[in-house]
Amino acid sequence: MDMKMKDKKLSIMGLPSAGKTTFLAALWYFLIHGKNVSLKNDKLIGDQAYLAEISNKWADVNALDRTQRSSEKLNLSLQLKTNNGSVVMINFPDLSGESFQNQWGEREISKEHAEIAKEATGAILFIHPGKIIEENLLSSLDPSLLSDQTGTSDSVNDIIKWDYRDAPTQVQLVELLQFSSYIRDLRPLHLVLVISAWDLIQNGEGSPIKPDKWLKKRLPLLWQYIKANKELFNMTCYGISAQGGKLDTANKLLDIDDPCDRVFVVDQEGNQSNDITFPINWILNNEE
């Protein structure tokens, strides 16, 4: 009996260097080689050479090139099998972070990208904890440090002009989600927030923190926006280390026999595993 194959479209979002491509590289490796995972590759379809290429680099703990706007992949497709045996086709892009940052700054989006956002039933938004621009007020500085500020004119007209790239990360991310809702005519979206490079947080000082709590603490505006708009966003949060550690610990990472064992995933209850397919599986489960 043929199983009817479901076709799902996902949107993958994030500012520059948020970890989107590293996740995709690790994901593809898991789908092909992973054991005890919730999703597996059913069969190769079409041209997956790009995914194979980035996956090879990931497996060898090599740095992945940042996705440029000229090298974006708009429609990557995977045919997957779930644990209950059903087959699902997922389609998603690998877009550059600059495309998303430009939405914030230039206030425009290509129609192709808009189509992806509009058609998607689920989205994964990546956030890199080491690349957050905070809202740092002058009033929070020790007055003695203000003499270190360049351009010490008291005239407002002499200060450095506003640049959209300096806006706090959480403001930019709120706007991206507002744009997504705008393009989708306010249709609800299953949203996974992935805090990438979770090893930076896990190995930091202090007691372990759950991803949702981290989000509330470090990006409170974004957290509020999603919670206040629960009709628009059905959200969950994962902390994921797709690499297992920094690139300068490559030797240590390469000592691990199975690359899948480098990865760890923490859900919003604090449960840890190494199944990097969880974010996609969550979206698929919520759509049923």
Add this chain to the structure above:
Amino acid sequence: MSDEVSINEVQQEEADSLESNNEKLLISEEHTSETDEILDDILELPRGQALEIDKTYEITAAKMTKLIVLAGSVESGKTTLITSIYHLFQRGVFAGYMFAGSKTLIGFEQRCHSARISSKNSNALTKRTQRGISDSILHLSLRDNHYQEEKKDLLITDFSGEDYDSVIANVELAKLEFNIIKRADNFVLLVDGNNISHKNYRQSTKQQSILLLKTFVDGGLLGCDSRVDVLISKYDIVKLRCEDPKILRFIDTFKKEIETDFSKSFKQLRIYEIAARPSPETEEIGLGYGLEKLIPNWVESNSEHGHNEYVEYKPNSYSEFNMFAFRTLGHKNGYENEG
């Protein structure tokens, strides 16, 4: 022979010139065609700037919206108040409300810039709002922390202090320039705490504040349905000076005079001190001192204006303020744009 050669040379030059022009035309057309293709492939997103008055109709027509008019003289702290509320939401839930979105994030960000480290400024300064500017309304959507109510939209004006100063004691001009105050759900008058606690400026500051209120009352723009907050801003500076008992006595007298003159004129009158962005020297006064009282009142007040309906803004003078607003409205209402 030489003439024929000469004519042929001229004709050749003309032919060459024509060919060159045709090439340029083709290149120009190709470029235009490429540009058109690029434009066809691009979707414009909302600008995110502060709103012009006519652009707020989209919000007011669709949802329960509260219009908050901030008034006060130059440097009384209107823009700093708005940006400080925005700063506080960037830190977390504030006054029992969650940030639920904004159509003017760029407007907020531009106004906040000079108070941030990235500006390379040595003092946290707020850029003075230009006079007569039409894109002066900022939007905040809020939701109570316990999901007991739907989201509420606030439209907060950021008009220039010079515009307000220009109408003090001029009722006719006030009616022309600030018709929008009739529509306000909350009217907030900021009194510069730095000036009212300074011997050289306190008398004129007190008079200007009282006169501005009186002008709007006598002009019919504020009345028995109005909810009015009088905020003494920069309370951190007042506190630093209050070793002199005369200062606190003067401020108390000022507050009593406001209450005596106006408490019966309005549905609600509240007077209190705020320090939207206090200096680090006053450790006991944190960012947004006093602001937590504002938000619940703004969000929860029942409007008397039936503002679910479209409210048409009709500029009825050719003053500079109205001309800026009118340029965005175009030729509505039969007015000619005298620009």
